[in-house]
Each structure stands twice: as C-alpha cells, then as structure tokens.
Amino acid sequence: MNQKVKLLALFAALALTLVVVSSSSAAHRGAGAAKATGMVYAGSSDPTYLDPAFVSDGESFRVTTQIFEGLVALKPGTTNVIPALATSWKNSGGGKVWTFALRKGVKFHDGTPFNSAAVCYNFNRWFNFSGALQDPGATFYYQSIFGGYKHNESSSLAAPLYKSCRAKGANTAIITLNSPNGPFLPSLALQAFAMQSPTALKKYDADSATISNGAFRPTGSYAFQHPTGTGPFKFAGWTIKEKVVLQRNDQYWGPKAKLAQVIIRPIADNSARVQALQTGEINAMDLLQPQDVPTVQNNSKLKVVNRPSFNVAYVGFNLSKPPTDNLQVRKAIAYGLDRQSVVNAFYAGRAQLAIEFQPPQLFGWTPKVERYTYNPDKAKQILTAAGFKLPVTLDFWYPTGVSRPYMPDPQRNFEAFSASLEKSGFNVVAHSAPWRPDYVAKVNSGDAGNLNLIGWSGDYGDPDNFLGVFFKGDSPQFGMNNAPLTALLTKAVQEPNLKKRVALYQQANIMIMKDILPGVPYAHSVPALAMQRNVTGYVASPIGTDWFRPVSFGGQ
Amino acid sequence: MLRFVVRRLLLLVPILLGVSILVFAWVHALPGSPVQSLLGERATPELVKQYNQKYGLNRSIPVQYWAYVKTTASGEFGTSIASHRQVMSELRERFPATIELAVAAMIVALAVGIPLGVIAAKHYGGPLDHASLVVSLLGISTPIFFLALVLKYIFAVKLGWLPSVGRIDVTIVTKHPTNFYVLDALIQGQWSVLWDVLRHLVLPALALGSVPLAVIARITRAAVVDVQNEDYVRTARAKGLAPRIVDRRHILRNAMLPISTVIGLQTGLLLSGAILTETVFEYPGMGSWLRDAIFNRDYPVLQGGILFLAVVFVLVNLIVDISYAIFNPRIRYS
Numbered sequence: 014m015n016q017k018v019k020l021l022a023l024f025a026a027l028a029l030t031l032v033v034v035s036s037s038s039a040a041h042r043g044a045g046a047a048k049a050t051g052m053v054y055a056g057s058s059d060p061t062y063l064d065p066a067f068v069s070d071g072e073s074f075r076v077t078t079q080i081f082e083g084l085v086a087l088k089p090g091t092t093n094v095i096p097a098l099a100t101s102w103k104n105s106g107g108g109k110v111w112t113f114a115l116r117k118g119v120k121f122h123d124g125t126p127f128n129s130a131a132v133c134y135n136f137n138r139w140f141n142f143s144g145a146l147q148d149p150g151a152t153f154y155y156q157s158i159f160g161g162y163k164h165n166e167s168s169s170l171a172a173p174l175y176k177s178c179r180a181k182g183a184n185t186a187i188i189t190l191n192s193p194n195g196p197f198l199p200s201l202a203l204q205a206f207a208m209q210s211p212t213a214l215k216k217y218d219a220d221s222a223t224i225s226n227g228a229f230r231p232t233g234s235y236a237f238q239h240p241t242g243t244g245p246f247k248f249a250g251w252t253i254k255e256k257v258v259l260q261r262n263d264q265y266w267g268p269k270a271k272l273a274q275v276i277i278r279p280i281a282d283n284s285a286r287v288q289a290l291q292t293g294e295i296n297a298m299d300l301l302q303p304q305d306v307p308t309v310q311n312n313s314k315l316k317v318v319n320r321p322s323f324n325v326a327y328v329g330f331n332l333s334k335p336p337t338d339n340l341q342v343r344k345a346i347a348y349g350l351d352r353q354s355v356v357n358a359f360y361a362g363r364a365q366l367a368i369e370f371q372p373p374q375l376f377g378w379t380p381k382v383e384r385y386t387y388n389p390d391k392a393k394q395i396l397t398a399a400g401f402k403l404p405v406t407l408d409f410w411y412p413t414g415v416s417r418p419y420m421p422d423p424q425r426n427f428e429a430f431s432a433s434l435e436k437s438g439f440n441v442v443a444h445s446a447p448w449r450p451d452y453v454a455k456v457n458s459g460d461a462g463n464l465n466l467i468g469w470s471g472d473y474g475d476p477d478n479f480l481g482v483f484f485k486g487d488s489p490q491f492g493m494n495n496a497p498l499t500a501l502l503t504k505a506v507q508e509p510n511l512k513k514r515v516a517l518y519q520q521a522n523i524m525i526m527k528d529i530l531p532g533v534p535y536a537h538s539v540p541a542l543a544m545q546r547n548v549t550g551y552v553a554s555p556i557g558t559d560w561f562r563p564v565s566f567g568g569q
Numbered sequence: 570m571l572r573f574v575v576r577r578l579l580l581l582v583p584i585l586l587g588v589s590i591l592v593f594a595w596v597h598a599l600p601g602s603p604v605q606s607l608l609g610e611r612a613t614p615e616l617v618k619q620y621n622q623k624y625g626l627n628r629s630i631p632v633q634y635w636a637y638v639k640t641t642a643s644g645e646f647g648t649s650i651a652s653h654r655q656v657m658s659e660l661r662e663r664f665p666a667t668i669e670l671a672v673a674a675m676i677v678a679l680a681v682g683i684p685l686g687v688i689a690a691k692h693y694g695g696p697l698d699h700a701s702l703v704v705s706l707l708g709i710s711t712p713i714f715f716l717a718l719v720l721k722y723i724f725a726v727k728l729g730w731l732p733s734v735g736r737i738d739v740t741i742v743t744k745h746p747t748n749f750y751v752l753d754a755l756i757q758g759q760w761s762v763l764w765d766v767l768r769h770l771v772l773p774a775l776a777l778g779s780v781p782l783a784v785i786a787r788i789t790r791a792a793v794v795d796v797q798n799e800d801y802v803r804t805a806r807a808k809g810l811a812p813r814i815v816d817r818r819h820i821l822r823n824a825m826l827p828i829s830t831v832i833g834l835q836t837g838l839l840l841s842g843a844i845l846t847e848t849v850f851e852y853p854g855m856g857s858w859l860r861d862a863i864f865n866r867d868y869p870v871l872q873g874g875i876l877f878l879a880v881v882f883v884l885v886n887l888i889v890d891i892s893y894a895i896f897n898p899r900i901r902y903s
Contacts (some may be wrong), residue, residue: 053739061653149619150653169619230653253662254853255652256739279737281861285851288726289734456619 016478021334022511051274052548052566055286055298058279059253064219064236065204066139067146067229069153071557074204075299076257076277078558080122081207084113084132085198089552089560090321092375092474094199098208098243099186100129108193108509115184119266121210122247129180134211136178136188138220139299145222145523150229151404154205154472158196195514196475203473204558213241242421245270247564259561271550271565290315290543296566297544297551299559303361303421309543316546322365322537323372323555324419325479326468328430329456329532333492337407341399343530346407346464347385349392349437352535355429359422360538367534369522370479374555376511377476377518382526385533392437404440410455415448418540419468427466459489468536471556476518477506484531491531496523577887581880586791588879589641589872593634596871637872646873651861656873659858664877665748666736667854670777670846671839677778678785678835683828685782686789687821689892693794694827701786708755708783713842716850724772731772734851738765777846781835792824799823833889837882 060073066083068074086097099113117468119127139155140163149156160171168321173196176189190197200206214220218233231237240248246259256278261270275356289295291312301309303318309315328350334529336342356366367372369382396405411427420426424445430548431441444462446452455461471478477485485502487494498521505517525531542553550563621627628636640647646656689701725733731740736750743762745753750769754763796802797820805815840855847856855874862870 051740059652118724167619169615230648230655252745253659255735255737276739278735280851281732281857282848282851285734288721292725292729292733294734294738295731336835524670 022351051276052272052278052297052564053113053278053295053560055130055278055280055289056296057281057283057286057300058277060229060251060257062236063248063251063257064209064231064242065207065240066155066209066232066330067151067222067236068205072279074558077242077258078244079205079246079259079275079494079561080240080244080248080385081209082244083201083203083207084115085201086237086555087199087474087556087558089563090554092555094202097202097388098132104198104509106189106393108507109190111188111197112181113186113188113191115186116266119243120264121241121243122262123210123213123241125210125212125241127208127243128183129186130183131211132186133178134180134214135206135208138214139206140173140175142220145224145229146220147400148224148229151222152205154200154203155470158200158203158206163557185558194507195508195511196473196477196481197432199475200310200473207242210241213239216392219475221261222321245560246275249274268562270562272561287543289471290545293545297542297548297555298541298567301543302416303363303541305543306361306363306454306541314546315543318542318544318551318553319363320343320540320542320553320557321374321555322430322471322539323374324468324538324540325367325370325372325534326419326426326466326531326532326536326538327367327370328418329461329465329467329491330530330533331459331461331465331490331492332529333459333462334408334463336401336405338398338492340530342401342405343397344385345392345395345399345405345438346434347530347533348388348395349434349439350385350430350533350535351387351433352533353387354433356425356536358429359425360536362420363541364538367537369526370483370532370534371476371518371522372479375474375476375479377480377505377522378517379519379522381519382523389433389437392439396438396517401438403438404435405438406440406442407432407434408444410444410446410452410465411457411459412448412466413445413448413451417468418470419536419538420466421538423466430466457490459492473556476521478501480518480521480525481506484525488531493529493531495529498529507568573783573889574853577890581883584883585876585879589638589876590634592872592875592879593637596868597630597633609880610736638874641873641876646876647869649862649867649870656725657870659870660855660873663853663855663858663874666750666852667843667856668849669749669751670770670773670843670852670854671836673774674778674780674839675832675836677774678781679832681724681778682782682785683789685786687793687816689786689790690752690793690797698790701790705783705786708779708786711779712845713776713780714845715771716779717846718771720776721849732769733772736766737762741765742774773846773850773852776841777842778840778847781832781839783826784831784835789824789828790825793820794821796820802826829889829892833886835893836885840878840881 043406056072056075058072060076061070062068062073063080067075068077082097084097084099088095098116098119100116101114103112104110105112113132113192115129115132121127125131139159142152142162143164143166146152147162147170155168158461159174161173162170163173164267172191174190174192174194176191179187181187214235217235217239219231219235221233222229222231237251245262245265249258249260251257256276259275261273263269280289283300283302284305287301287308290298306317307425330337330343332338353366356364364400366420368384369378371378393403396403409427409431411423413424415423431443448454456467457463469479469482481502484491484495485499501517501521501524505514505521508514508517544551545566548564550565550567551559553559646660648654649656649659652659683702685704686750689698692698698798721733724731741762743757743759746756748768751763754766802815802819805819843854844856844860846852847854849861855878859871859874862874
C-alpha cells in the first residue's frame with residue numbers, strides 16, 4: 014500500500030510540475046538540438062500520394078507542385094499557359110501533332126537527365142496503365158483529358174486521345190494525338206501530367222498497385238517515399254498526420270527557392286488552423302473561411318491573401334420539367350432573381366456578380382452576353398405575355414449542412430432568392446436536402462425540382478472544364494441535350510487555334526445565356542489564404558497550385 | 570485466477586461477433602454512401618455506379634458482412650476508402666497517440682481527483698468539502714469540447730504558453746520507432762523532444778481528464794467517508810497507530826476498491842471522450858481518425874476502428890477486475 018501511495022504522489026508531482034513548468038515560459042518552445050528552420054504551411058489534410066499521376070485532390074497537388082514540373086505551367090496568379098520544361102511548342106498535322114522543344118541541362122532530383130526520352134517515358138507510362146491503374150480513383154485526370162488507355166479494361170472507358178510520342182534528338186518530343194484537342198495544352202499544366210524521373214519510377218516500383226476491398230492503393234514505395242521530379246524543392250520526408258518536409262533543390266535550373274525548407278502540415282479543423290497561425294505554430298495557411306477573415310485582418314501580425322476566383326455559383330434550371338421547360342419562364346426567373354443583392358449581402362465583399370457560367374479570368378468569357386438585371390415587373394410581364402396565370406409555382410431546392418467556396422451560406426442565398434422570386438410573380442415551394450450525399454446526387458440526376466442552388470470550382474485553365482462539364486452531350490442535371498450547343502462545344506475542344514477557340518467559347522456563352530438559359534450564374538467568389546506579415550512573395554493560383562519557390566519569410 | 574482470465578478472454582469471441590454485427594449494421598444504416606462523399610460535385614450517375622462496383626458496395630449487405638468478417642478474421646481491417654492506406658497501419662499510428670493522451674488525462678485525473686476526494690472526506694461537511702463539490706460538479710457538467718476550446722483560447726492563443734495543435738512541433742526532426750512519442754523521446758534520450766511532446770499533451774490531457782477527475786474525486790470522497798467510520802479504523806486509531814498510517818493502510822487501501830472500478834470505467838470512456846478533445850486540438854489519435862471516417866463514410870476505418878476499441882474496452886475491464894484481487898485479497902476468482 015505504501016508503494017501505491019508513493020506512486021500516486023509521484024504521479025501528482027509529475028502532473029503538477031508539468032502544468033507549472035510548461036506554462037512558465039514560451040521561450041522554451043521547441044528548444045533542442047533536433048530543430049530545423051523553414052516555413053510551416055498548413056492545409057486541411059495529408060496528401061493522398063505523392064505520385065502526381067495518381068492524384069486528383071488539392072492537398073496532394075500542393076505538395077507535388079513544389080517537387081514536379083510539367084512541360085508547361087500556369088503564369089502565377091492566372092490560368093495562362095507559360096513555358097516550363099518545354100521552352101516552346103508547335104502545333105501541326107491538323108491539330109493532332111504537338112512538337113515540344115525541351116529545356117536543356119535540366120536534371121531530375123536523382124540526377125537522371127530530363128530529355129525527350131524522359132518525356133516519352135512519362136506519356137507512354139500513362140498510356141500503358143493497366144489493372145488497378147485504370148481505376149477512376151487512380152487516374153481521374155488522365156481519364157478526363159485522355160479518355161482511355163492502350164488496352165482499355167473497362168467498357169466505360171473512352172477511346173484514347175493519345176497516340177504516340179517520338180523523341181527527336183535529346184531535346185525535342187513529338188506527341189501525336191488521335192484527334193485535335195484544344196484543352197490538351199492547358200491540361201499539361203495539371204500536376205497529373207508532371208514529368209517524373211523514369212529511373213526513380215522504375216527503381217521504386219511506382220506502377221505496382223492493388224485494389225484492396227475495392228480501394229486503389231499503390232504498393233511500391235515511390236508514391237510515399239521517393240517522389241522524384243525536377244522542381245525547386247526536393248522531397249525530404251513524410252510523417253503521416255504530421256508533416257511533409259521539402260528541401261530546396263540547389264541544382265534547380267531556374268531561380269532557386271528562397272526558403273531552405275518548407276514543412277506542410279495537415280490541420281483539418283478550420284478554426285484550429287487560424288488559431289495555429291495566431292500562436293505562430295504555422296506561418297501560412299490555405300482555406301481561410303469567410304467568417305475568419307476579420308480575425309486575420311484585425312491581427313497586426315497577419316495578413317489575408319486572395320486567391321483569384323475560379324469558380325461559379327448558379328441557380329440551375331431543369332429544362333425537362335414544366336414550367337421551366339419554357340424559355341420565357343426561365344427568362345422571367347432570371348429577371349426575378351436579385352443576384353446583386355445576394356452577392357452584396359452574403360459574400361462579405363469577397364465575390365463578384367457572375368453573368369455567365371465561366372469565370373472572367375478564363376478565355377472565352379465575354380461581356381456581350383444577355384444580362385438579367387433584377388426587375389420584378391419585367392418578370393411578371395414576360396409571364397403574362399407567355400400566357401401564364403400568376404403566380405407560377407416553382408420547386409426550388411437548396412443544400413443544407415454545407416459551405417462551399419462559391420456558396421458560403423446556401424440557405425440565406427435561397428431565402429433571398431425566394432423572396433425576390435415571390436415579388437416577381439412566382440410561388441416558391443422550398444425543398445432542401447443535406448449536401449452530403451443526397452443533395453448533389455439529386456441535382457446530378459435531375460431530381461432537384463425546377464430550380465436548385467449549385468456551383469463548380471475549376472480544375473484547369475480551359476473553358477471546357479466549365480462549359481464542357483455542364484452542357485456537352487446529355488445532361489440529366491439540366492434536363493437537356495442540346496445538339497447545336499454540344500456541336501459548338503465539341504468543335505471548340507477540337508479546334509487547335511487558340512484565337513478561334515476563344516471566339517467559339519464566346520459564341521457558346523452568348524448562346525447559353527440568350528437562347529437556352531439552363532440556369533442563372535450569380536457569383537464568382539474569392540477564396541482566402543492567411544499568413545504572417547513577414548511571409549512575402551506569395552502569389553495564389555486560381556486552381557490552388559501555389560508555388561513556394563519565390564516565397565520568403567522573416568529574412569529567409 | 571488463470572481460469573478466470575482465460576474464461577474472460579474466451580468471452581471476447583461472442584462479444585466481438587456481436588459488436589461486429591452492430592458496427593456493421595450501424596455503419597451501413599448511416600445515410601449516404603462513401604462514393605457520394607468521395608466524388609462530391611463530380612458524382613455523375615455513371616461514375617457513382619462505376620465506383621460502387623469497384624468498392625463492392627453494390628453487393629448485398631450479408632455478402633458485404635461476410636467479406637468483412639473474412640478479412641477481419643485474417644487480421645486485416647482492409648483499406649481506408651478515404652486515404653487508400655491500410656486500416657491496420659493507420660491504427661498503428663493512431664492508437665499510441667490516443668493511449669498516450671488517455672494515460673496523461675488519467676494521470677491528471679488521479680493526481681488531482683484522489684487528493685481532492687480525500688481532503689473533502691477529511692473535512693466532511695466543511696467549506697473544503699463544499700469547494701471540492703463545486704469543482705467536481707463543474708468538471709462533470711462542462712462539456713469537454715467547450716473546456717478544450719476555453720483552455721486553448723486562454724493558454725495557447727491569448728497567453729501563448731502552450732501549443733494549440735498537434736502532438737509535436739513539426740520543425741523537430743526525430744524518429745518515432747514506437748509511435749508513443751513520450752516513450753520514443755525517452756528511449757532516444759532526446760530531452761528537448763520530450764519537453765515539446767509533454768507541452769503538447771498538457772491542454773488536451775487537462776480537457777480530457779476533467780470528467781474522470783470529477784468522478785474520481787466524488788467516489789474517493791464517498792469511499793473514504795464510508796471506510797473511516799468502520800470499526801477496524803476506530804480500532805486502529807484506538808490502539809495508537811499514527812493517523813498517517815491509519816489513512817494509508819486502512820482507509821485508502823479499502824477505499825481503493827470502488828475507486829479502481831471507476832478508474833477502469835473512466836479509462837474506457839476516455840477513449841470515446843478523445844473524439845472531441847482530439848478534434849479541438851487536432852491531435853492525431855483514434856478520435857479524430859474516427860471523426861473523419863464518419864464524415865467520409867469510410868466503412869473499413871469505422872468497422873476496424875470501433876471493433877478495435879471494443880476489444881480495448883473489454884481488456885481494460887478485465888484488468889480492472891484483476892486489480893480488485895490485488896487491492897482486496899478476500900476477492901477470489903474461480
């Protein structure tokens with residue numbers, strides 16, 4: 014018994030010492046020999062893998078963007094394509110042949126030279142993926158852009174866009190496609206198509222993977238411990254749920270990174286991330302929620318950085334259900350939605366009014382589309398002229414339990430829209446469902462009434478990633494299959510000449526907003542990041558692939 | 570004693586079977602599917618169908634249950650749908666974190682709760698007794714997540730004395746051979762790392778330990794009040810034993826029996842309370858792991874994680890039962 018009491022006393026003493034001592038001084042924080050310096054950056058979760066070919070989420074891309082580079086890149090802060098590992102390119106053969114002049118003297122982090130053979134190795138690697146690697150969970154972006162593989166193992170896979178790659182000398186790679194494709198070039202800036210070291214891919218068994226319990230998982234060590242690219246940072250370690258460590262690549266071909274080291278850590282909870290920034294445990298963070306913006310702005314040590322808007326929130330219509338099968342009713346709804354007030358009231362000054370289904374930063378956007386400024390009287394006139402008896406009843410759906418970057422407060426958006434529609438000759442019947450998983454499924458299958466609130470965030474810098482996703486072919490969501498629009502969008506995809514593509518997408522946007530009106534876009538929101546004031550040189554990318562190379566902080 | 574232990578261990582089999590059916594039924598009764606969670610806006614009906622086929626979610630529930638029992642029986646919990654990693658290897662990282670936190674919380678609860686209870690009993694009906702009642706009521710009635718948020722706001726954000734998130738300062742370079750960070754630091758003789766890890770434990774342990782602290786204080790008080798009026802205590806005092814020895818040998822030892830029961834039960838509850846604490850402090854243990862799994866409808870993680878916790882709960886209770894025999898030699902198991 015004596016011993017037990019002693020033990021208890023020891024515990025008590027230990028706990029008390031802990032509490033007292035640990036609160037004694039902040040100067041002790043992290044004291045010790047085993048410390049390294051560098052910027053600590055927080056996202057919301059761990060990467061899934063570090064083999065960019067298998068990745069489709071922003072948290073993974075955040076890390077791989079620092080390690081890997083593609084043939085082309087996006088100019089910081091924009092979606093404009095600029096040279097990266099290819100210095101120039103030429104399109105010929107009716108849009109099917111792309112000749113890339115490669116940057117000379119570039120080496121992968123393992124010393125393997127970057128050349129035309131490496132480019133062809135990467136393209137052929139994707140094209141020859143088989144078994145587990147053809148799982149949509151493994152190669153989502155490859156399938157989105159390139160359709161299928163050399164040997165498709167599922168009937169749901171499309172015919173492949175890629176045909177072949179030829180190395181002409183060490184520094185020219187010629188890619189041949191099966192059909193002309195406009196999004197091909199901008200999509201090469203996606204991390205999914207970044208160049209990886211052929212030596213490391215083979216050595217660390219990058220292509221072995223399993224489907225276990227139905228879930229795709231790489232079994233080699235490449236995707237977890239040996240990602241090898243040409244980028245300004247080298248992979249230095251990954252402790253799951255704790256951190257990914259990147260170190261400066263001192264052999265980088267371009268301007269070297271200013272920071273010697275970057276640590277990227279996952280902090281899932283939004284407010285915990287902001288608090289960690291306030292305490293100085295992290296230096297910068299992504300995914301600042303609109304409600305936390307004032308907290309950061311009111312802190313003299315912190316600042317807010319804006320991410321250029323690359324999303325759209327819209328009120329979608331179902332064209333197969335009366336009364337929204339009538340274009341005049343849709344126009345009346347468009348005039349009856351007080352979009353400007355919603356943008357002003359519920360986006361905390363962090364959004365602009367949308368007039369079409371793609372963000373203005375992207376080519377193909379045009380100011381010449383039909384605009385529908387809030388006008389309840391005009392809405393009623395249109396309805397009466399079309400022979401409708403007022404009020405016209407509409408089923409209007411909105412999601413609950415969700416805040417999306419493009420739609421921070423769906424319920425209040427819905428309430429405001431309902432009120433403005435009620436003034437415009439409509440009788441709104443409200444319906445709601447939890448965002449996950451019911452609401453999205455209902456919207457996608459066309460079961461969310463006449464009207465619904467929804468939106469989209471872009472993945473890469475091509476209008477096909479907006480207009481093509483929404484309106485090409487059969488769309489149960491909008492209850493439409495518009496042949497002229499599909500033909501126009503398909504033509505725009507296959508057109509190799511950028512100027513002509515711009516014109517085609519502008520034409521599509523005008524057609525969509527005037528002749529079809531499958532919905533009314535209302536907001537392009539501006540997502541926010543937060544960092545300490547002494548973090549400089551940070552430019553946020555519209556698609557979230559921010560470069561850490563030009564960033565410095567606290568004199569580093 | 571050995572027979573008792575073996576019998577209790579054998580009882581694990583039906584318990585686990587029952588738990589597995591319950592967990593499986595519950596997880597599948599959750600509205601929504603993991604595929605919708607994974608795909609979000611990109612969930613076209615064709616993609617959903619394709620994913621359901623890939624993940625085997627289009628099979629009948631009994632077939633899915635049988636597949637689950639087979640993989641689990643072979644010591645495998647399958648692969649997480651969200652992270653694509655093996656559930657077992659995630660468990661190996663997460664469980665030590667939660668155990669470390671639960672032990673730290675229990676240390677806080679015992680170190681404060683028992684003395685508080687004893688003091689209250691010694692001053693039965695006096696102001697110290699009332700004060701301890703107030704402290705324990707506060708401990709029991711304050712929701713853990715609220716206390717956690719308050720502690721974090723005061724000691725991390727406002728005062729900057731302690732870290733607000735995680736298990737360790739991420740700029741520290743060290744190895745985690747056992748994933749018990751305190752132990753790892755001790756084994757490797759890294760005192761600065763130990764210091765940092767302990768600092769990260771303080772706030773979560775205080776928050777998580779608040780409820781068991783209060784319960785232990787109340788039970789200790791009641792047990793000590795009971796025991797100190799027993800005849801043998803009076804006899805011990807009458808024969809002139811020093812009060813300190815009477816307290817230790819006769820009162821505390823006998824009072825420990827109900828206290829140890831409560832400790833055992835509370836240890837199990839600590840594991841569930843950890844979900845809230847770990848969420849607030851972004852502490853990478855079982856709690857935050859299961860929380861994410863619920864949001865992602867990550868069936869393999871939920872099934873594996875909950876089944877594992879059930880085993881731990883049963884084992885903890887077994888240890889408590891065995892500890893009775895140590896505290897009270899009159900108890901015999903047969």
